[in-house]
Amino acid sequence: MSDRLHLTHLPSLTTERDGQDVIRGLTQQPKSLPSYYFYDAAGSRLFEQICELPEYYPTRTELGILETAAGAIAQLTGACELVELGSGSDRKIRLLLSAYAHVQPRLYYRPIDVSGSILKTSAMALLADYPQLSIHGLVGTYQVGLEHLPPPLAPRRLLCFLGSTIGNLSPRECQTLFQQIHRVLRDGDYFLLGVDLIKDTSILLPAYNDAQGVTAAFNRNILHHLNWRFQGNFQPEAFAHRAIYNPIAQQIEMYLDSQHTQTVTLAALDFQCTFAAAEPILTEISRKFDLVALKAALTAAGFRWINAFTDPQQWFALCLCQV
16 A cells, blocks of 8 residues: 555745744734644644534535535546645545546545645545555645645646635735646646635524534634644633624634733743733634635636536535636
């Protein structure tokens, strides 16, 4: 099996991952933290729990779309090497691999993920179930991974960015990523993008304020991670989870609100900051998309829109486009 698995560790963005991004976020007003600090081992486990919550519709809705649309996507594109930004759980890519097994004799999968351990664990499970599969993983950030993509092992590529992770990016960051993806793909390659659509707040808000408090634990875990990584003394329970919908920006905003005046030190960064009572830290945004506006943004980045696959409630969409 090992001859079918190749992992390449890419150079890291040390200027962004050495804590300067934390200092920058905590010294601006309002304070903020980069959302990728959610994902230490505990954060990844908590997010997997969130995906199973009855209130959290995105994962099961996207899976439902893939169950019905994966075959059509494979038929539309023909034989492809599958590239995925952020492999994480392998449930979604399995549906695509099974569909592509009907249109090509060999399967090629190139996941890009910052966690080498998660990538290897997922890869070993996939290789056990797909004997015709070869995996060439890239361990690194999306941006670095995209710039280090080697030549494809199939006639074309299908680059997948699923889970509506694109919603964590600002409009400017989103457009920059679209342009980078367009630049590194070749003429005829495909881009499959999962997006959460605009919907009523009665559906949106419970998804980020679940009754069991799993999302609150996930949100506070970012402070546990900073404590471990930068020798900090955050008291996570001294911050309250809050998620709201911003109708102007059309996005969920997730905050940690300081419960009282407090001072926090990150010794490894030689950094200290003070929080006023009720002062928030913005930890994540999750933008919700309008398909007309999204189609315009992808077209502006140079893609040809092919189709949007949605669920019956029009809650989520998988958008297929081509260079």
